[in-house]
Amino acid sequence: MKTSFPKQDIRVLLLEGVSQTAVDVFQRAGYSQIEYHKKSLPENELKERIAEAHIVGLRSRTQLTADVLEHARRLIAVGCFCIGTNQVDLGTAERLGVPVFNAPYSNTRSVAELVIAEAIMLLRGIPQKSMQCHRGGWAKSANGSYEARDKVLGIIGYGHIGTQVGVLAESMGMHVIFHDVETKLSMGNARAAASLQDLLQRSDVVTLHVPETPSTKMMFGAREIAAMRKGAVLINASRGSVVDIEALAEALRSEHLAGAAVDVFPTEPKSNDDPFVSPLVGLDNAILTPHIGGSTLEAQDNIGIEVASKLVRYSDNGSTLSAVNFPEVSLPEHPKSRRLLHIHKNVPGVLSRINELFSAGNINIDAQFLQTDAEVGYVVIDVSAGEDQADELKAKLATIPGTLRSRVLY
Numbered sequence: 525m526k527t528s529f530p531k532q533d534i535r536v537l538l539l540e541g542v543s544q545t546a547v548d549v550f551q552r553a554g555y556s557q558i559e560y561h562k563k564s565l566p567e568n569e570l571k572e573r574i575a576e577a578h579i580v581g582l583r584s585r586t587q588l589t590a591d592v593l594e595h596a597r598r599l600i601a602v603g604c605f606c607i608g609t610n611q612v613d614l615g616t617a618e619r620l621g622v623p624v625f626n627a628p629y630s631n632t633r634s635v636a637e638l639v640i641a642e643a644i645m646l647l648r649g650i651p652q653k654s655m656q657c658h659r660g661g662w663a664k665s666a667n668g669s670y671e672a673r674d675k676v677l678g679i680i681g682y683g684h685i686g687t688q689v690g691v692l693a694e695s696m697g698m699h700v701i702f703h704d705v706e707t708k709l710s711m712g713n714a715r716a717a718a719s720l721q722d723l724l725q726r727s728d729v730v731t732l733h734v735p736e737t738p739s740t741k742m743m744f745g746a747r748e749i750a751a752m753r754k755g756a757v758l759i760n761a762s763r764g765s766v767v768d769i770e771a772l773a774e775a776l777r778s779e780h781l782a783g784a785a786v787d788v789f790p791t792e793p794k795s796n797d798d799p800f801v802s803p804l805v806g807l808d809n810a811i812l813t814p815h816i817g818g819s820t821l822e823a824q825d826n827i828g829i830e831v832a833s834k835l836v837r838y839s840d841n842g843s844t845l846s847a848v849n850f851p852e853v854s855l856p857e858h859p860k861s862r863r864l865l866h867i868h869k870n871v872p873g874v875l876s877r878i879n880e881l882f883s884a885g886n887i888n889i890d891a892q893f894l895q896t897d898a899e900v901g902y903v904v905i906d907v908s909a910g911e912d913q914a915d916e917l918k919a920k921l922a923t924i925p926g927t928l929r930s931r932v933l934y
């Protein structure tokens with residue numbers, strides 16, 4: 525497939541050690557200019573590298589702020605090789621005409637399995653017992669040690685991960701209750717709690733699976749922790765911004781909570797070479813993990829294929845299906861037509877200017893696809909035209925006021 529910008533000139537910037545499967549997908553699709561970094565880049569280097577990139581792939585560490593995106597003059601698409609997309613300023617990306625893709629399910633199971641393992645470990649008091657052994661102690665006792673069977677698991681955020689955790693927990697005989705801001709279909713015998721307070725008062729294990737949004741920022745503070753049952757345990761593998769970490773540290777010190785497992789932190793080291801600092805460090809009843817909920821080889825390989833395929837599909841075909849910040853258009857192949865892509869500000873008059881252009885040129889439109897949201901309009905026009913004519917049309921489309929990006933796929 526030929527594109528208005530030759531594929532061999534399209535630069536793909538892959539950060540944070542995304543799986544080799546992603547590189548394979550790009551190479552198989554004919555993309556050869558792949559710049560691969562094992563780590564996230566410091567901001568100044570990121571701005572420099574992203575200025576050259578047409579496609580960028582990252583994980584949870586790289587912050588694509590408005591400032592960074594302003595440097596991305598050539599960018600056509602972003603791939604988050606993970607579930608969360610809070611690290612990207614999605615609104616700015618959209619206003620620049622850049623769709624953002626992610627892998628909404630590929631590491632769901634990995635997080636769910638870790639959470640189940642941690643629930644069992646915490647109910648048995650294993651973190652403290654293990655630490656005592658490391659120090660030469662021997663705490664053989666049943667005190668503070670419980671089976672998971674017949675205990676209540678409270679899930680906050682009953683989405684893809686939350687429901688998976690619930691299904692696995694039920695198979696071990698736990699009673700599952702959940703709280704979500706949306707009405708959710710219960711899996712198995714899970715039941716919606718009457719409120720967050722109700723869930724906190726009834727649960728032996730509370731686990732958080734909400735995204736980072738303004739409504740979840742610090743949603744779990746001293747008040748919520750105090751409302752949990754004495755001796756209950758808390759698991760956070762969502763985002764570090766969700767929990768007041770100082771309040772959690774205090775509850776672990778006072779043993780109001782018997783334990784906690786925390787995978788995500790308000791401030792995380794920028795690379796594996798940087799030090800980890802947290803008020804939870806040194807607390808025996810806390811399992812601390814370096815944001816590896818989704819870091820299994822299976823998940824990373826699947827994510828590599830899924831996100832790279834979405835980026836290739838957008839670049840080759842124009843489809844934005846499953847973009848998280850952009851009008852979604854699923855496009856068929858266009859074997860006999862030239863395909864023009866036009867991304868514009870959603871303001872009055874743009875579409876009529878586009879249509880005038882085609883009628884004035886007496887160009888036959890084979891198919892037209894249009895999707896808009898409040899900010900952006902995305903129109904795809906398949907035409908029976910030669911390469912030169914398609915180039916000319918693209919040049920004219922680009923002059924329409926409000927145009928953000930335009931491309932042609934031959």
Ligand SMILES: NC(=O)C1=CN([C@@H]2O[C@H](COP(=O)(O)OP(=O)(O)OC[C@H]3O[C@@H](n4cnc5c(N)ncnc54)[C@H](O)[C@@H]3O)[C@@H](O)[C@H]2O)C=CC1
Nearest residue numbers: 607608681682683684685704705733734735761762817818
């Ligand atoms: N530790 C890790 O490595 C990983 C962490 N994550 C995090 O887990 C989060 C959840 O992932 P999924 O389950 O796939 O997302 P999802 O979008 O399927 O589910 C999130 C659920 O939270 C609910 N929610 C939103 N705001 C809420 C609020 N204020 N109170 C209660 N419920 C609320 C939503 O309605 C939705 O049902 C991701 O956004 C990401 O931040 C995801 C993968 C790996």
Ligand SMILES: O=C(O)C(=O)COP(=O)(O)O
Nearest residue numbers: 583584585606607608818
């Ligand atoms: O999928 C997510 O949202 C995660 O938090 C996983 O992030 P990571 O790709 O491991 O940096």
